Amino acid sequence: MGQHSSGGNFLLRLSGEAWLPLEEAYLVEASTYEWKYVMTGLEPPPLIRFCGLPQAPHRLEAHEAYGQLITPFYSGQVTFEINAELFESYIYPDPRKLTQEQYNLMLSEILQEAPLCFNYSEIETGIQADRHSRLLSLAQWSYLQASFAWLASLIRQVVAQPTRVLQAREQQMRRDRVKTVDSQTMGWLERNRRRSASGTVPEIMRSSIREDSYNTYENRVIKRSLVELRHLLKLYGKASPGESATTAELYADKVGYWLREPFFKQVTPYGGAIRISQVFRKHPVYQQCYQWFERLYKHGDERIGLQYSYPLKETFALYEIWCYMQLVKVFREKGMLKNSSRLFQTTHEGLFLHFAENKESVVHLTNGMRIYYQRVYQYNSPHFYTFTQMMKPDIVIETGDHLYVLDPKYRVPANLGTALGEMHKYRDGILLRRNDERAVQNVFILTPVQSDELRYFAADFQDRYKMGAIGLTPGGDMSSLRDWVDKLVAQEERMMEISED
Structure with a gap:
């Protein structure tokens, strides 16, 4: 999803670097940025909000307002409100800090090394090794416990700003309500005027309506993945004893709550082979959603879990x-x-x-x-x-x-x-x-x-x-x-x- 244009009036930079328009700025968490707003004519000083917080200018010069903002210590999508107009941007992780991908990599590597070390123990119990299996495992449950909160954050962002596509569908309507006339509408008119005795345009005619649809490929894949996740959590609820069963049921209810969102009710679960689209490849939120579900089923050869979630x-x-x-x-x-x-x-x-x-x-x-x-x-x-x-x-x-x-x-x-x-x-x-x-x-x-x-x-x-x-x-x-x-x-x-x- 492309970002709005700020028109070049609002500029950002790190201290000592060049000014950049908002849509070109690369924001990093926990960093201090200088901002400049260029006013035109007799325009008053700007009203600017970043993540909902007002940003008052530090100084005013001829047709320019200067200020400073500090990005929060988290990564993800953020909003700027400039003179009551909303603009989107993205905060990237601090390169000095481990990323979400590295966090998941650490968890996976710990659980991969565990069965190999177990071969050097004197504990007499069997450890299954079935890679790419969808059977329940302690390692998969450890992954769910450790990263479910992150999935919840991603789903909230998807629901708040989902991808959509402009789709056309044909519908019968009164001729005075027709807004656009395309080749299909003209063809329909020609066919039906010949059939009409008077040769006039019919009162009720068929025309195309263009409207936004959330039933995109990526949203359909995410809904399918959530349906499968709810089923998986129900299995954990039945198979796990005590506190783990309660946690699994709570997770399953949470996923069910997401699926009852008005947004997801407009989406049909995808039924074919899943491929990596450009949105899954480039959109930061959809990319992380895809990776989360991809990792969920990569614990087939890891049957040993962590006793505590991190x-x-x-x-x-x-x-x-x-x-x-x-x-x-x-x-x-x-x-x-x-x-x-x-x-x-x-x-x-x-x-x-x-x-x-x-x-x-x-x-x-x-x-x-x-x-x-x-x-x-x-x-x-x-x-x-x-x-x-x-x-x-x-x-x-x-x-x-x-x-x-x-x-x-x-x-x-x-x-x-x-x-x-x-x-x-x-x-x-x-x-x-x-x-x-x-x-x-x-x-x-x-x-x-x-x-x-x-x-x-x-x-x-x-x-x-x-x-x-x-x-x-x-x-x-x-x-x-x-x-x-x-x-x-x-x-x-x-x-x-x-x-x-």
């Missing part, structure tokens, strides 16, 4: 788990996994990845190393202890008398040094019980930030100070983490050889 606003928690599972994946690919039983919990509802706080999920490696998630260290801990306060680093690798700490930082501002400064408490505050020596060998931040210019990412900085940052982005390159693991394993092997000598 909404989009808690992406930092999912990023911590994803980083942990990526580290486990690197060691698994090196053939070093020994026992992963402590990653899983069996309940009456099924088999789950277990990453609850203070549970210290752990994977044992073949060389004696242990990879902990949120391991707790305090004054009375037996082997390693703290002399100040309880500490709980997100990821710890224990090997003999040494510790290696990794701390995922979902979103770190430009000064990574502040975040690294906080890591000193782990390196200096966790001691070895038997001799009070520092136990932590390295401390590293795992972050979506990617920068070759910052010294914290440089190998010489990390080798010299035994700390730094490792870039780890969903869908990105994993080579930095693999290189770090290779150095760690080689370093421990050298230390073991020295101690044996």
Whole structure:
């Protein structure tokens, strides 16, 4: 759907950049923009609203008004109201922040790695692997719980501003109500005038009426997907025990409420093979709707779910788990996994990845190393202890008398040094019980930030100070983490050889 034109009177820019008309401006969330309105003749200062909030000009010059606005900390469609006329625009995600697509990618990769790690556990239960299946699975249910709120937001946007098409249909009407005369109407007149004895235009005639229709291909596909989703949720309501069944029924009722909207009542569910149209490819809201339903059925080979759902606003928690599972994946690919039983919990509802706080999920490696998630260290801990306060680093690798700490930082501002400064408490505050020596060998931040210019990412900085940052982005390159693991394993092997000598 194309944006309205602001006529070039309303311009936006980031500080120091060129002015751009509203329809050409690329808006990013949580950013400050300067705006300028060019007045014509004796036109009064403009009345401007952004997302419903008034934007008063900071200064007035000859025929120009200047002001400043801050985009909200979310992405999606927004509106400008300029002198009572509405204009649409779109706010794009902050590139420093993980996107919705990356959020879904993290969830999918966690659930894909889970069955592979399960092969190294001692839990005796079967795990089915049926890719592209529409059978119910804990992984699919985890996806539904984690992203249903996002789907609700997308459907609200579709209902508020749906795509539509101008369609023509023929209808009989009185001749004085005919507004347009096309070739079909003329042909009908010629045929019926010959049949009329007087040869005059009939009182009742057939003509074409053009009207907006919401029964577009994309809306029909979305309605079909919602009907299938409601059926799927009903199945979960019958198959799931306790609280999960109640949640599934609530979701199903919500989908039924959407389908009763006047908009969807005008739409016929699509019945053929689904293809990716230009609207699904380019329209931001329809594209995300298509991707949501596409991912819904891509959990056929994932039968292990997350015990807790992580909404989009808690992406930092999912990023911590994803980083942990990526580290486990690197060691698994090196053939070093020994026992992963402590990653899983069996309940009456099924088999789950277990990453609850203070549970210290752990994977044992073949060389004696242990990879902990949120391991707790305090004054009375037996082997390693703290002399100040309880500490709980997100990821710890224990090997003999040494510790290696990794701390995922979902979103770190430009000064990574502040975040690294906080890591000193782990390196200096966790001691070895038997001799009070520092136990932590390295401390590293795992972050979506990617920068070759910052010294914290440089190998010489990390080798010299035994700390730094490792870039780890969903869908990105994993080579930095693999290189770090290779150095760690080689370093421990050298230390073991020295101690044996």
